[in-house]
Amino acid sequence: MILTFVIIFGLMIGSFLNVCIYRIPREESIVYPRSRCPNCKHQLRFWENIPVLSYLFLRGQCSSCKTSISSRYIFVELLTALLFILLYNHYGWSLDFLMSIIFSCIILVITFIDIDYQIIPNQLLLIGLIPAVYQIISVGFRNSSLYFIGAVGLGLGILLISLIGNILFKKESMGMGDVKYAALIGLLLGWQNGLLAVFLAFLSSAILILILLPLGKISFGQRIPFGPFLSLGTIIALLWGPIIIRIYLNLVL
Structure with a gap:
């Protein structure tokens, strides 16, 4: 029912x-x-x-x-x-379920707006702070630093990659919307699951590019929206992040 x-x-x-x-x-x-x-x-x-x-x-x-x-x-x-x-x-x-569907709705809207316009509206990111703040409160003050580290680390990481891409391709490779979106993801997921989400985003985007380039659907250096890949990585990390990380650690350690 x-x-x-x-x-x-x-x-x-x-x-x-x-x-x-x-x-x-x-x-x-x-x-x-x-x-x-x-x-x-x-x-x-x-x-x-x-x-x-x-x-x-x-x-x-x-x-x-x-x-x-x-x-x-x-x-x-x-x-x-x-x-x-x-x-x-x-x-x-549960309340966790409610907050997760709020964030998933934001993710979906961001994804399709970014596909159509290559923008990530600030008002959506601001609404995303609601489940992020709830997550920080629910884990307690002692553990909240892991989430702030995730926000700062992922935001600065994507910013650095964006600057490097700008130099290599001599044009904007990623927008500030991607930087802010990554920071929000880090704030919601923490640094471990957030890092997994970003890794999966780059992996999935690389796979798609390798498929589309030979088919002539995109050209080398063409900018494609990165938000949808961040969204995909976030959903996977949100649902199965701890399992994936545990499997990875068991394989490498």
Whole structure:
């Protein structure tokens, strides 16, 4: 019963995240007006806002002008529900679960905005401080230094890599949004899991580049958004970080 609620809740929140992804970069209100077709401005009726089902029922088209609706809308809804399931299985019904879904929502919005515009809005990072501060309070003052070290270390590390990239490629390789995002990740995960998240981000981005370069999809030196890779690494570290670190230490020690 609870799992069913988590899935439905995840789909509903995913629908709202689509609104955030579309409106925040345009500096529009995420509350008003109600959702509408970006082409003909048709205001969506209640049943046209039902996650997943409305997309399938309308066959991926606006009911008014018949303009195709991006399949990414349904993808974000399903991805949000999947993340909520994974987080619920990991944390159970707890305050930790609530804070983790807040951060996962921020991660999803950052990811798709960065893909579209190569920016990471500051207001999203500020909201991310809510679960980060909760994490620091929950671990206690004595252990909180590990999280501040993570924030400073990851932020400065990404900044240094960015400066080196600027010199090598003679153009901006990473934005300050990536630096601030990495610092937030370190503040939330601590230095160990934060370092794992950044490592996984570089690993996954390198793999994708090695795949896309020979296919001619990108050119050498072309800037690609790094935020989505940081998001992927963060989710993996959040859910399975201690297990991965333990396996690694058992292999090398």
